[in-house]
Each structure stands twice: as C-alpha cells, then as structure tokens.
Amino acid sequence: MLRKSADYIKSLKGKNPIVCLTAYTAPIARAIDDKVDLMLVGDSLGMVLYEYENTLQVTLEQMIDHAKSVVGASKNSCVIVDMPFGTYEDSINKAFLNVARVMKETNCNGVKLEGGQKMSNTIQHLCKSSIPVMGHIGLQPQSVLIDGGYKVRGKEKSEWQKYIDDAIAVEEAGAFSVVLEGMAEPLAAEITSILNIPTIGIGASPKCDGQILVTEDMLGLTNVAPKFVKKYIDLDKIIKSAVCQFSDDVKNRNFPSADHIYHMHPKIVSGNNKNS
Numbered sequence: 001m002l003r004k005s006a007d008y009i010k011s012l013k014g015k016n017p018i019v020c021l022t023a024y025t026a027p028i029a030r031a032i033d034d035k036v037d038l039m040l041v042g043d044s045l046g047m048v049l050y051e052y053e054n055t056l057q058v059t060l061e062q063m064i065d066h067a068k069s070v071v072g073a074s075k076n077s078c079v080i081v082d083m084p085f086g087t088y089e090d091s092i093n094k095a096f097l098n099v100a101r102v103m104k105e106t107n108c109n110g111v112k113l114e115g116g117q118k119m120s121n122t123i124q125h126l127c128k129s130s131i132p133v134m135g136h137i138g139l140q141p142q143s144v145l146i147d148g149g150y151k152v153r154g155k156e157k158s159e160w161q162k163y164i165d166d167a168i169a170v171e172e173a174g175a176f177s178v179v180l181e182g183m184a185e186p187l188a189a190e191i192t193s194i195l196n197i198p199t200i201g202i203g204a205s206p207k208c209d210g211q212i213l214v215t216e217d218m219l220g221l222t223n224v225a226p227k228f229v230k231k232y233i234d235l236d237k238i239i240k241s242a243v244c245q246f247s248d249d250v251k252n253r254n255f256p257s258a259d260h261i262y263h264m265h266p267k268i269v270s271g272n273n274k275n276s
Contacts, residue, residue, distance in 0.1 A: 116166020
C-alpha cells in the first residue's frame with residue numbers, strides 16, 4: 001500500500017472527512033498510522049515534549065529529528081512537517097533552502113507554513129518547486145506574542161474578510177489544504193464553503209473538511225488542554241496506575257519473577273557461567 005500523498009488529501013475535498021492527528025515520536029506514529037489520513041509533525045512538540053512556553057523556541061533540527069522518527073515508523077499516512085518560527089518568514093530563498101532540507105532529510109510528504117496573504121508568494125514559489133504546502137490561518141501560534149495571546153479569531157463579523165482573503169490567497173498560491181485554527185464556527189464554515197481545497201479545523205467548525213488535534217491532548221497526556229479538545233481517554237491516570245504497580249512489585253520483590261529472568265541451561269554443569 002502506498003503512503004497517502006498531499007494530492008490524495010486534496011482530492012478528499014467534499015468527499016470523506018479527513019482524519020488528522022499530530023505525531024512527534026515513533027510509538028505514536030505506529031499507533032495511529034492505520035486510522036488517520038494525515039499526521040502532522042507539529043511545532044507544538046515544543047510545549048508537549050519539551051515544556052516550552054510556546055512554539056517559538058523550536059528549532060529546525062528538532063523538527064527534522066522528530067519528522068525522521070515519524071516517517072520511519074509509519075507507512076500509510078501523509079506526513080506533513082511544520083516549519084518552525086524563523087525558518088521561512090525572512091525571504092523566499094531562505095524558506096526554499098530550509099524547506100528543501102526538511103524534505104530531503106525526512107522524506108516527508110510536505111510542509112506547513114503559518115500565514116495567509118503575507119506568505120502567499122512564498123507558498124507559490126514552494127509549490128512551483130514541487131513542494132506540497134499546507135497553509136495555516138486564523139490563530140497562528142508562532143505570532144502569539146504580537147497577536148496578544150491565544151484569542152479566537154472572527155468573533156466579530158467585521159473581522160471576517162481578512163481571514164477569508166487569507167484563505168483565498170493560500171489556495172491561489174497553490175496550497176493543497178489549509179488549517180483553520182481558533183476560529184469562530186460560522187467563519188470557518190464560510191471559508192470551507194468558499195475554498196476548493198480542504199480545510200482542516202482545530203477549534204473551528206464541524207463543517208471543515210477535516211479535523212486535527214494534538215494526540216497527547218486527546219489521550220489525556222497534557223496538563224491543560226484547550227476548550228476545543230475532546231479527551232477520549234485519560235492515559236495519564238492509566239500510566240500512573242501501572243507505574244504504581246511496578247513500584248510496589250519492585251519494593252515487595254515480586255518483580256522480576258521466574259517468568260522474567262534467564263535460567264541456566266539444564267545441561268550446563270553447575271558453576272559454568274554461560275547463559276542460554
């Protein structure tokens with residue numbers, strides 16, 4: 001079975017809902033690969049894995065290393081890699097060089113850039129260079145310092161046109177899809193109806209063509225999750241319970257048991273140190 005491509009994701013517009021989750025590590029990638037269409041190696045790994053305050057500290061090297069792990073551990077899903085802050089905004093040439101490095105070193109299916117109209121020329125250049133690009137508009141975590149925090153976009157209808165124009169600019173530049181984050185539901189639904197490429201919602205609208213969440217959020221592995229997250233299981237509680245049992249077994253000398261140790265071969269003469 002061939003890995004799903006960016007073109008395949010684009011072809012799902014108006015058809016099947018697109019299932020997307022983040023993946024930063026091989027174990028998560030293996031666990032979700034059969035059930036998702038697209039895995040995003042998101043720069044949110046900075047907060048989820050490294051306890052950073054925001055995504056701004058994430059480096060290109062970190063994204064490449066984690067993407068290698070995800071691509072290597074998966075076979076079916078389209079794998080898209082976030083371009084971290086400071087690697088693509090300065091110039092089209094800088095963006096191309098950094099994106100090309102990500103594509104070469106990770107063998108991913110494409111990259112994601114934050115920004116609408118301001119990034120349209122960069123997106124267009126990358127797409128013309130045969131690099132699949134996913135856009136990202138609305139709440140943009142990499143702009144959190146100048147945008148005044150994690151605020152929902154489009155709550156006032158007077159704000160809508162800017163985000164509609166951003167979405168159209170991303171599509172016209174050649175992006176195969178666009179993430180709509182932290183956006184008032186009616187606005188996200190409106191953008192979805194206007195575009196000919198899939199919209200992927202996160203804190204947006206059920207009418208988006210697809211949905212994405214941070215996997216650790218929906219598994220209950222993060223301390224605080226946004227309002228838009230549905231927690232499907234509390235793995236934090238399950239892990240703590242398992243560790244507690246392990247701790248008790250070790251302290252009570254119930255582990256390792258006879259099933260978990262190596263024995264001497266019955267034919268080995270007593271005193272020989274060779275193990276089976």
